[in-house]
Amino acid sequence: MMINFGYACLAPGVAGTQMRSCTMRTATAERLRDVIAHNLQALMRLVQYNKGNNIHLFRISSDLIPFGSSPINTLQWQEEFADTFEKIGNAIADAALRVSMHPGQYTVLNSPDADVVNRAIADLEYHEQVLHLLKTDSTSKIILHVGGAYGDKAAASERFCRNWGRLSDRVRSRIVLENDERFYSIAEVLNIAQRLGIPAVFDSLHHSINPPEENCSPADWIWQCAKTWNQSDGRQKIHYSQQSADRKPGAHSKTIYAEEFLQFYETVRDMDLDIMLEVKDKNLSAIKCGLIVSDSSCISRLEGEWAKYKYSVLERSPKAYQRIRELLKDKNEFPARQFYSILEQAIDEPIEKNNAVNALLHVWGYFKEVAQPDEKKRFFSALDRYKSGTAKVDSVKNQLLKLAQKYNERYILQSYYFL
DNA sequence: TGACGTCAAGATCCG
DNA sequence: CGGATCTTGACGTCA
Numbered sequence: 138m139m140i141n142f143g144y145a146c147l148a149p150g151v152a153g154t155q156m157r158s159c160t161m162r163t164a165t166a167e168r169l170r171d172v173i174a175h176n177l178q179a180l181m182r183l184v185q186y187n188k189g190n191n192i193h194l195f196r197i198s199s200d201l202i203p204f205g206s207s208p209i210n211t212l213q214w215q216e217e218f219a220d221t222f223e224k225i226g227n228a229i230a231d232a233a234l235r236v237s238m239h240p241g242q243y244t245v246l247n248s249p250d251a252d253v254v255n256r257a258i259a260d261l262e263y264h265e266q267v268l269h270l271l272k273t274d275s276t277s278k279i280i281l282h283v284g285g286a287y288g289d290k291a292a293a294s295e296r297f298c299r300n301w302g303r304l305s306d307r308v309r310s311r312i313v314l315e316n317d318e319r320f321y322s323i324a325e326v327l328n329i330a331q332r333l334g335i336p337a338v339f340d341s342l343h344h345s346i347n348p349p350e351e352n353c354s355p356a357d358w359i360w361q362c363a364k365t366w367n368q369s370d371g372r373q374k375i376h377y378s379q380q381s382a383d384r385k386p387g388a389h390s391k392t393i394y395a396e397e398f399l400q401f402y403e404t405v406r407d408m409d410l411d412i413m414l415e416v417k418d419k420n421l422s423a424i425k426c427g428l429i430v431s432d433s434s435c436i437s438r439l440e441g442e443w444a445k446y447k448y449s450v451l452e453r454s455p456k457a458y459q460r461i462r463e464l465l466k467d468k469n470e471f472p473a474r475q476f477y478s479i480l481e482q483a484i485d486e487p488i489e490k491n492n493a494v495n496a497l498l499h500v501w502g503y504f505k506e507v508a509q510p511d512e513k514k515r516f517f518s519a520l521d522r523y524k525s526g527t528a529k530v531d532s533v534k535n536q537l538l539k540l541a542q543k544y545n546e547r548y549i550l551q552s553y554y555f556l
Numbered sequence: 557t558g559a560c561g562t563c564a565a566g567a568t569c570c571g
Numbered sequence: 572c573g574g575a576t577c578t579t580g581a582c583g584t585c586a
Contacts, residue, residue, distance in 0.1 A: 147563085158564055160580060200563085204581095242561075243582030253583065260582095285584055319585090388561090532575075 140402075140410045140430070141372075143194025144423040145239070149556050150445070151420065153182045156200050164209050173214055176201050177221045181228060188232035192423050194411050196237050197267065206256070206263035215266055222270035229271060235371065235411060236273060238264045239280040242317075247284035247297035254300055265308045275310045276371025280338055283314060283321040283329060290320065294329055301333055309335070310369070315376065316343050318387045323358045324349030330365050337362040340376040341401065342415070346386055356404040363408070373408070377401065378415035389415050392484070393422040395429050395477045402430055421553070428473045436468055439476050448554035450483045452496035452530075457483035493530050494520065496554070497537065503549055504540045512540060 148154045156179060157172045180201060187195050204210035229236055246257045261279060268277045287293050301309070314330045315338040316323040323337070323344055330337040339362045341355055353361075359375055366373040379390040379397060393416050416422045428438060443465060451458045457479050464472050464479070497520060508516070516536050522528035534555055541549040 156564080158580095160565065162580090163565085207581095241582070242584085245583060248583075250583085256582090287584085385560095529575085535574080 138407050138409055140406065140408070140412060141194045141235075142423045142426040143192060143196065143235070143411065143413050144419040145196040145413065145415060146198035146200075146419075148183055148186055148420040149418065150551065150553050151182070151186050152550065154179045154186065156198050158200055158203050161204070161209055164204060166212055169203060169210055169212050169214075170217070172203055173201075173212070173218060174221075177218060177225060181225050184225060184228045184232055184234060186420070187234055188228075190420070190424055191427065192420070193233055194235050194237075194413060194423075196239055196413060199238060199240055199264065201267060202263070205267070206259040215270060219270060222267075223272065226271035226273065229273065235276060236268070236271065237278045237280060237374070237413070238268060240264055242282065244281070245284040246281070246300050247293050249287055249296070254303075258300070258303055261304060261308050261312070265305070265311055268311060269307065275369050277311065278313045278336075278370070278374065279308070279311045280315050280374075280376075281312050282317045283326065286320045290325070294325070297329060298333060313338050313370070313374065315340050316347065318343040318346040320347070322347050322349035323362070324351055327361055327365070336365045336367075336370050336373070338374055338376060340378075340415075342378040342380060342387065342389070343376075345380070354404065355401070359405060359408065359410075372411045374411045374413060376413045376415055389417060391417040392481065393426055394481055395425065395474060398426060399429065399474075402426075406430070425477055429477055431473070432471070434471055434473070436465065436471055439471070439473060440465060443476070444548065445551055445553045446480060446484075448496050448500055448552055449556075450480065451499060452488050452493045452554075453486040454483040455492060455495065488530065490524070494524060497523075497530070497533055500537050500549060500552075500554065503546050504537070504544060507544050508540060512536075516540075 147156070157175050159168050159172055180197065183195065187193070199205075202210070202214055205214075240260055244257045244260045245253055246261070248254050248257070261281070264279045268279070271277075283294065283297055285293060304312070313336040314326045316326045323339055327337050339355070339359050344355060344358065359373075362375070363373050377393075377398075379394060380386065381388040381390045393414055412426075414422050414426065424442065428434060428442070443461060447458065450461065460479050461476060464475055501516060505513070516533070519528060519533045519536050523530055523533050537549070538555050540546070
């Protein structure tokens, strides 16, 4: 039995992995060509990053090809970039990475509006083309919601099943259905999924907001969903996320909080699962979850994470900074849960000026020998403006980021301090 | 007609 | 002019 963790689309803090886009107004063939080439390169770097960080589950952004299913995009991008796709596909296979895609809430297959349905079909075909060009098999899924209710959910579900017949075999072999937070509960999704003979994806946060009448535990529903996954679908997938404490219901938390997560994990740990985390800090939480459920990893993995977090901790809580340093001293231990517990508390604290200045000066330490006189002058004048309240801490940080880029300070560049 | 969610582009403002 | 901050875009449904 085994559980993998993955994240969606973006890896904040990882150089060269940002997606670009364009608006309809600026979507010339040339511009689109540029953006697609850039995004494919970013995807390649994401794949390599995942491989290097032992992450085996990843959602590819629907924005990979801007207007990928729109007549606005007149490029033959499938042919033009076929070789690039193939190279990335090889890297995906080499990394043993399972990729998926997830069209958003605006792809609605069960709409009563024929145009909306036609666009939804085109959009699903676009997602399939990407996965196909990457040479992935049918275990690379397209996650879809049922759609709207239109005041008559039974009729809307019927329409979904009818329009299902209009999709190509290739698309149908990839689609999996997910419960949403407003209309279709996991029970209703299971119903439709069973009828069409396709897998169901349990989403924990959607479920807590929109539970079915049947009173089963999340683990029971996950077990129900397990029966809809067969050999050609690959390992069962679920979505896990936590409610943001300070935002509206359904909003994802900024990180996966370890304690709450472990309570859930205990209920599914004996299953074979791929768990897609939906969370603001993306790859950071995927690494976190992998580490806190592992009881036999090397402390150097924690030290590597600490290197990236340390200045974000220092600018909030020098006390937590010291505690973690103490915690990581014993090289024979692997105190992942304690490490993340202290970290989470620190990251949720507000930034106070004295602590922030302390952290800024720590980072400045990397440049004080190499910086030019004018760079030094600029940094300290920005620091003074921050101290006196006429500038924000981010403007001082940006100066440090610029210096890190100019002098290629890798230790600083990889830090989450600048996010 | 605005809110919803997402994240980068685009626009504007400031020194 | 560069950097910081605000608004817009693109999608469909529902109140």
